[in-house]
Amino acid sequence: MKEIKVLDHGLVRLVDSMGNDLSVVRAARNSYDAAWRAGDDKSGDEKLLRYLWKNRHTTPFEAATVSFEIKAPVFVFRQWHRHRTQSYNEISARYKELPDLFYVPDIDKIGVQSKDNKQMREFGGQLTEEQEENLRYEQGLYKANCQACFENYHELISRGWPRELARGGLPFATYSNMFATMNLLNALKFIELRSHEHAQYEIRVYAEAMLHLLEDLFPVIIKIFREGQ
Numbered sequence: 001m002k003e004i005k006v007l008d009h010g011l012v013r014l015v016d017s018m019g020n021d022l023s024v025v026r027a028a029r030n031s032y033d034a035a036w037r038a039g040d041d042k043s044g045d046e047k048l049l050r051y052l053w054k055n056r057h058t059t060p061f062e063a064a065t066v067s068f069e070i071k072a073p074v075f076v077f078r079q080w081h082r083h084r085t086q087s088y089n090e091i092s093a094r095y096k097e098l099p100d101l102f103y104v105p106d107i108d109k110i111g112v113q114s115k116d117n118k119q120m121r122e123f124g125g126q127l128t129e130e131q132e133e134n135l136r137y138e139q140g141l142y143k144a145n146c147q148a149c150f151e152n153y154h155e156l157i158s159r160g161w162p163r164e165l166a167r168g169g170l171p172f173a174t175y176s177n178m179f180a181t182m183n184l185l186n187a188l189k190f191i192e193l194r195s196h197e198h199a200q201y202e203i204r205v206y207a208e209a210m211l212h213l214l215e216d217l218f219p220v221i222i223k224i225f226r227e228g229q
């Protein structure tokens with residue numbers, strides 16, 4: 001099973017798949033009852049896939065399915081779960097005590113709050129020594145806060161608190177784990193939205209990792225998808 005490491009403790013792992021480029025070609029050719037010509041006419045297959053994608057004739061792209069295992073901070077999952085066309089199974093913090101694992105951004109990925117776009121952050125190029133020193137101090141504050149949350153979490157559990165309540169004090173940066181299953185069309189829609197420069201860096205790296213993993217399975221479709229990006 002192929003996997004790509006992202007952020008400080010995250011990963012994207014391809015756990016299952018059904019279909020390939022040809023599955024989409026076959027589904028499309030079924031529409032007009034033509035012979036499959038599977039593998040006989042590769043240039044014709046690519047031309048058809050390009051036509052389908054360009055003209056948003058999308059249902060054939062639903063003929064393939066993929067499942068990923070994702071390990072990511074809870075605030076990334078919060079954004080991810082807005083994508084209703086994926087099926088999710090996430091680790092239960094009611095069932096299991098969570099390990100002390102939380103995301104700490106690298107200092108060169110912190111940036112500052114954008115003045116033009118209320119959702120985004122901006123980067124001002126090379127950091128000065130003073131900026132770097134300040135950021136290290138601030139990164140330390142953030143880390144100490146997360147560590148204190150975990151210490152209190154474990155203490156509450158050891159005092160008899162139920163896991164389902166004690167978790168309420170954990171930070172958004174806590175790592176969680178899930179399986180996400182989707183058809184190829186919805187995987188590409190997710191990647192399109194979440195690898196865009198307006199998406200948060202911490203989810204963009206997951207979308208880009210997914211695209212890399214899909215490239216081995218669907219080389220022609222991903223080539224066409226990249227052309228349109």
Ligand SMILES: Cc1cc2nc3c(=O)[nH]c(=O)nc-3n(C[C@H](O)[C@H](O)[C@H](O)COP(=O)(O)OP(=O)(O)OC[C@H]3O[C@@H](n4cnc5c(N)ncnc54)[C@H](O)[C@@H]3O)c2cc1C
Nearest residue numbers: 079082083084085086119186189190193194196198199200
């Ligand atoms: C950069 C960025 C910023 C965002 N900021 C915010 C924000 O500030 N606040 C916020 O709340 N959300 C925000 N979102 C989330 C966004 O509004 C969508 O919820 C998210 O991108 C999922 O998109 P989707 O609905 O197309 O995906 P999916 O849920 O996977 O749906 C895929 C497609 O299926 C169809 N569909 C699915 N369910 C329905 C339905 N019930 N009715 C009709 N059609 C349906 C639609 O065509 C949809 O495009 C942001 C997203 C991005 C990428």
